[in-house]
Amino acid sequence: METARFEEPAFIVKKKGLKKAGASGLRADSMLACYSCAGGYTYLYEPLWWIGMITMIAGEIANFAAYAFAPAILVTPLGALSIIISAALAHAILQEKLHSFGILGCALCVVGSTTIVLHAPQEREIESVKEVWDLATEPAFLLYAAIVITAVVVIIIRATPHYGQTHVMVYISICSLMGSLSVMSVKALGIALKLTFSGMNQLLYPQTWALTLVVLTCVITQINYLNKALDTFNAAVVSPIYYVMFTSFTILASVIMFKDGDGQKASQIVTEICGFVAILSRDFSSS
Numbered sequence: 001m002e003t004a005r006f007e008e009p010a011f012i013v014k015k016k017g018l019k020k021a022g023a024s025g026l027r028a029d030s031m032l033a034c035y036s037c038a039g040g041y042t043y044l045y046e047p048l049w050w051i052g053m054i055t056m057i058a059g060e061i062a063n064f065a066a067y068a069f070a071p072a073i074l075v076t077p078l079g080a081l082s083i084i085i086s087a088a089l090a091h092a093i094l095q096e097k098l099h100s101f102g103i104l105g106c107a108l109c110v111v112g113s114t115t116i117v118l119h120a121p122q123e124r125e126i127e128s129v130k131e132v133w134d135l136a137t138e139p140a141f142l143l144y145a146a147i148v149i150t151a152v153v154v155i156i157i158r159a160t161p162h163y164g165q166t167h168v169m170v171y172i173s174i175c176s177l178m179g180s181l182s183v184m185s186v187k188a189l190g191i192a193l194k195l196t197f198s199g200m201n202q203l204l205y206p207q208t209w210a211l212t213l214v215v216l217t218c219v220i221t222q223i224n225y226l227n228k229a230l231d232t233f234n235a236a237v238v239s240p241i242y243y244v245m246f247t248s249f250t251i252l253a254s255v256i257m258f259k260d261g262d263g264q265k266a267s268q269i270v271t272e273i274c275g276f277v278a279i280l281s282r283d284f285s286s287s
Helices: 007-022 047-069 077-093 101-119 129-136 139-163 168-197 206-232 235-258 266-285
Strands: none
Touching (some): 047 168, 129 168, 168 235, 206 235, 235 266
């Protein structure tokens, strides 16, 4: 079951804070951001940005709980529902254009989300964090993680300095790729905490703390480059593209690591794909 999501509307509040900070200092995407906290990170002194960040954290905490009880293939696509609110707030607060296709897009979002909920796979029963660790260290997922990390490093070193401020896909690619790893680690850590609260202490295992370190690394990287994307480009453009890429990579990672599609009939998988395509159509129609 999906919990309430606040992080998409938080994009708008953070964007407003970034705009205010940009009026008095360097932007988040400034090349000097690497060297001066008082320069490229002046948004850290903007209360409005912190309101957006706290709201985003509240949404992620709710997501954290959701991932512990439901498969990522169900939880992640339902985030599209929050984009409806995000698009409306972008129009009202940021005066960013929302054309008539947005109404059709919202309808597609509801239809697609409902379809996914009705045909989503059952959550896999996991008895310990060691079992999760075994899934994460299987060759298929290790290969996926290696490809993602390599791609992120190459983009940061080669593409960001030259194309970061002119091509929206640069920052969003980093966010989306790292986001898929952060969701897998968050889900694994959430399962460990769920088992701990149920009486089976998982905090004694080093794997739990290793997952915590992975979560922190991935989330910090993700948030940093999401800030750059929001500060540089229109939130109405960033939000749907980020959602599509983030969701696609997350579902792929979940299928590889947790094997979400195992045991499902072909008709169920096709229906889920149709629901996901409907949601993606919504995002592109309103972007």
